[in-house]
Amino acid sequence: xxxxxxxxxxxxxxxxxxxxxxxxxxxxxxxxxxxxxxxxxxxxxxxxxxxxxxxxxxxxxxxxxxxxxxxxxxxxxxxxxxxxxxxxxxxxxxxxxxxxxxxxxxxxxxxxxxxxxxxxxxxxxxxxxxxxxxxxxxxxxxxxxxxxxxxxxxxxxxxxxxxxxxxxxxxxxxxxxxxxxxxxxxxxxxxxxxxxxxxxxxxxxxxxxxxxxxx
Amino acid sequence: xxxxxxxxxxxxxxxxxxxxxxxxxxxxxxxxxxxxxxxxxxxxxxxxxxxxxxxxxxxxxxxxxxxxxxxxxxxxxxxxxxxxxxxxxxxxxxxxxxxxxxxxxxxxxxxxxxxxxxxxxxxxxxxxxxxxxxxxxxxxxxxxxxxxxxxxxxxxxxxxxxxxxxxxxxxxxxxxxxxxxxxxxxxxxxxxxxxxxxxxxxxxxxxxxxxxxxxxxxxxxxxxxxxxxxxxxxxxxxxxxxxxxxxxxxxxxxxxxxxxxxxxxxxxxxxxxxxxxxxxxxxxxxxxxxxxxxxxxxxxxxxxxxxxxxxxxxxxxxxxxxxxxxxxxxxxxxxxxxxxxxxxxxxxxxxxxxxxxxxxxxxxxxxxxxxxxxxxxxxxxxxxxxx
Numbered sequence: 392x393x394x395x396x397x398x399x400x401x402x403x404x405x406x407x408x409x410x411x412x413x414x415x416x417x418x419x420x421x422x423x424x425x426x427x428x429x430x431x432x433x434x435x436x437x438x439x440x441x442x443x444x445x446x447x448x449x450x451x452x453x454x455x456x457x458x459x460x461x462x463x464x465x466x467x468x469x470x471x472x473x474x475x476x477x478x479x480x481x482x483x484x485x486x487x488x489x490x491x492x493x494x495x496x497x498x499x500x501x502x503x504x505x506x507x508x509x510x511x512x513x514x515x516x517x518x519x520x521x522x523x524x525x526x527x528x529x530x531x532x533x534x535x536x537x538x539x540x541x542x543x544x545x546x547x548x549x550x551x552x553x554x555x556x557x558x559x560x561x562x563x564x565x566x567x568x569x570x571x572x573x574x575x576x577x578x579x580x581x582x583x584x585x586x587x588x589x590x591x592x593x594x595x596x597x598x599x600x601x602x603x604x605x606x
Numbered sequence: 607x608x609x610x611x612x613x614x615x616x617x618x619x620x621x622x623x624x625x626x627x628x629x630x631x632x633x634x635x636x637x638x639x640x641x642x643x644x645x646x647x648x649x650x651x652x653x654x655x656x657x658x659x660x661x662x663x664x665x666x667x668x669x670x671x672x673x674x675x676x677x678x679x680x681x682x683x684x685x686x687x688x689x690x691x692x693x694x695x696x697x698x699x700x701x702x703x704x705x706x707x708x709x710x711x712x713x714x715x716x717x718x719x720x721x722x723x724x725x726x727x728x729x730x731x732x733x734x735x736x737x738x739x740x741x742x743x744x745x746x747x748x749x750x751x752x753x754x755x756x757x758x759x760x761x762x763x764x765x766x767x768x769x770x771x772x773x774x775x776x777x778x779x780x781x782x783x784x785x786x787x788x789x790x791x792x793x794x795x796x797x798x799x800x801x802x803x804x805x806x807x808x809x810x811x812x813x814x815x816x817x818x819x820x821x822x823x824x825x826x827x828x829x830x831x832x833x834x835x836x837x838x839x840x841x842x843x844x845x846x847x848x849x850x851x852x853x854x855x856x857x858x859x860x861x862x863x864x865x866x867x868x869x870x871x872x873x874x875x876x877x878x879x880x881x882x883x884x885x886x887x888x889x890x891x892x893x894x895x896x897x898x899x900x901x902x903x904x905x906x907x908x909x910x911x912x913x914x915x916x917x918x919x920x921x922x923x924x925x926x927x928x929x930x931x932x933x934x935x936x937x938x939x940x941x942x943x944x945x946x947x948x949x950x951x952x953x954x955x956x957x958x959x960x961x962x963x964x965x966x967x968x969x970x971x972x973x974x975x976x977x978x979x980x981x982x983x984x985x986x987x988x989x990x991x992x993x
Contacts (some may be wrong), residue, residue: 573798
C-alpha cells in the first residue's frame with residue numbers, strides 16, 4: 392500500500408517554512424534565542440553572519456537528527472543532539488575563522504554559544520525527532536529565517552541610530568552632526584536590543600490580533 | 607469661564623455618540639474636565655466622593671513645583687552671567703535669560719508628551735489622564751539648561767511610550783516617567799548629561815578663563831569636602847546643576863505644600879532622608895581608613911547636595927511607582943536614600959546616584975509591598991492560632 396507521495400512543496404510543507412516567519416516566530420512569539428539577539432545586534436554585518444551560521448547549524452542539525460531519529464534511544468537523545476549540534480558549531484566556527492577572521496573575532500564566543508541557542512535544541516526536540524528528513528530541512532530553514540529577520544531588523548535600527556551606519560558605511564551625513572545631531576549611545580547598550588525586540592513584538596501583535604493572549 | 611462653558615457646550619454634540627467627531631471624544635473630555643469640575647455622579651449605591659480628583663491632585667503638585675522652577679530659571683541666568691565674567695548679575699536679566707532657556711523646554715516637553723497621550727487615549731478610547739501635567743513639568747526641571755530641544759523631545763517620547771504607555775498609561779507605570787527620560791538621556795547622550803561642561807548655560811558664548819562649571823557632586827569626587835560649596839550655599843542653591851534641583855529652600859517650600867495638602871507621602875520623604883543620613887554617617891565612620899575623599903563629606907551635607915532633596919520630595923514620592931503600603935513606604939524611602947548616597951560615593955561613573963536609586967527602588971517597590979503584606983498576614987495568622 393504505497394502512500395500517496397507528497398509534493399515537495401505541498402501546502403503543509405510550505406507552511407513549515409512560512410509559519411516561523413510571523414505567527415510562530417522563534418524570537419518574537421516563542422521568545423527563544425534572546426541572548427544572541429542582545430549580544431550581536433550592534434551591527435548588521437555581525438547579525439547577518441550570525442544568522443547564516445545559525446541557518447547552517449539548524450538545517451544540518453535537523454537533517455542529521457531526523458535521519459537518525461529511529462536509531463537514537465530516547466533516554467540519551469539530548470546527548471546525541473548536543474553532539475550533533477556541537478560538531479556543526481565547531482565546523483562553522485572554524486570556517487568563519489578561516490575565511491572571515493575579522494567578523495569571527497567580533498563575534499568571539501557567540502558563535503560557540505550557538506550550541507546553547509534554545510531555538511536549535513527546541514526544533515530538534517519538537518520537530519526533527521518526529522519527522523522525515525525533507526520536512527525537517529524545511530522546518531530548520533523556516534525557523535532560521537524567522538530568527539534571522541528579527542536579528543537583522545534589530546541590528547538595522549541599532550546600527551543606524553547608534554552609530555549612524557548601515558553595514559559599516561556611514562549613512563547619516565556629516566552635515567547632520569555639525570547641526571548638533573548625535574548618535575544615540577543607548578542603542579549600543581544591550582537593553583535597547585530588548586526594547587527594540589519588544590517594539591517589533593508590539594507592532595506584530597497590533598497587526599495580527601490573533602497573537603494577543605486572553606487574560 | 608462662561609465663555610469657555612459656552613464654547614464647550616457649542617461643540618459638545620459633535621463629540622457625543624453619533625456625532626461626527628465621536629472618535630475624538632477623549633480629547634474633548636480632557637479639555638472639559640480640565641476647565642470644569644466634572645459632574646459625574648455614581649449610579650448605584652453610596653460612594654463617597656472627594657472634591658479632590660486626579661486633576662486637582664496634579665495641579666497641586668504643579669503648584670508645589672513653581673518655587674523650584676522660578677528659582678531654577680533665575681539660577682540658570684545667574685550662572686550664565688557669572689560664567690561670562692559678570693560679577694554682580696542683574697536679578698531681572700538673569701530671570702529673563704533663564705526663562706528663554708527653560709520655557710521652550712517646557713513647551714517642547716508638554717507639546718510632545720501631551721501629543722502622545724492624546725494619540726494613545728484616542729486610539730484606546732479612554733479619557734486622557736492628567737499624569738502628564740506633572741511629568742511634563744518635571745522633565746525639563748531635571749535637565750541641564752543647554753540641552754538641545756530635539757534631545758528633550760526624543761527623551762519625552764521614550765519616557766511616555768516605553769516608560770508609561772506600554773504598561774497601560776497613567777497609574778500603571780512601574781518607573782517614574784520623568785526619571786526614565788533623564789536616565790535615557792544619561793545613557794544615550796552622556797556628553798550632554800555629565801561632566802563639567804554642560805551644567806551652565808553659555809548660550810554659545812565663551813566662558814571666562816579659569817571658570818569651572820563642575821557641579822558639587824563632581825568636585826566632591828575629586829577633592830572631598832574641601833572642594834564643594836558649604837552646606838548653606840548648597841541649601842540655598844546658587845550653584846551649577848540641573849535646572850531646578852539646586853535649591854533646597856525652594857524645594858522645601860514645595861514639600862511643605864505637598865505635605866499640608868497630604869498629596870505626597872511623608873513616610874517616603876522621611877524614610878529617604880533617614881536612609882541618606884544613615885549612609886552618610888556610615889561612610890563618615892570609614893572615612894579615615896579609606897582614600898575616597900568623598901566619604902568624609904558630612905551626612906547632612908550629602909543630603910543638601912545635588913538632586914537628593916528634589917528626588918526626595920518630587921520623584922520618590924510619585925504615588926504610582928512608590929510602594930503602596932505604609933510600612934512599605936518607610937522601607938522604600940529608606941532604601942532609596944541609602945542607595946542614592948552609596949551609588950554617589952562609591953561609583954564615580956554615576957555622580958548623581960539619586961536618579962539610579964529611585965529608579966531601582968521603583969522596580970523593587972512591588973516586592974517590598976509583597977513582603978509587607980505577607981508579614982501582616984503571617985502576624986494575624988499567628989494571632990488566630992494562639993487564641
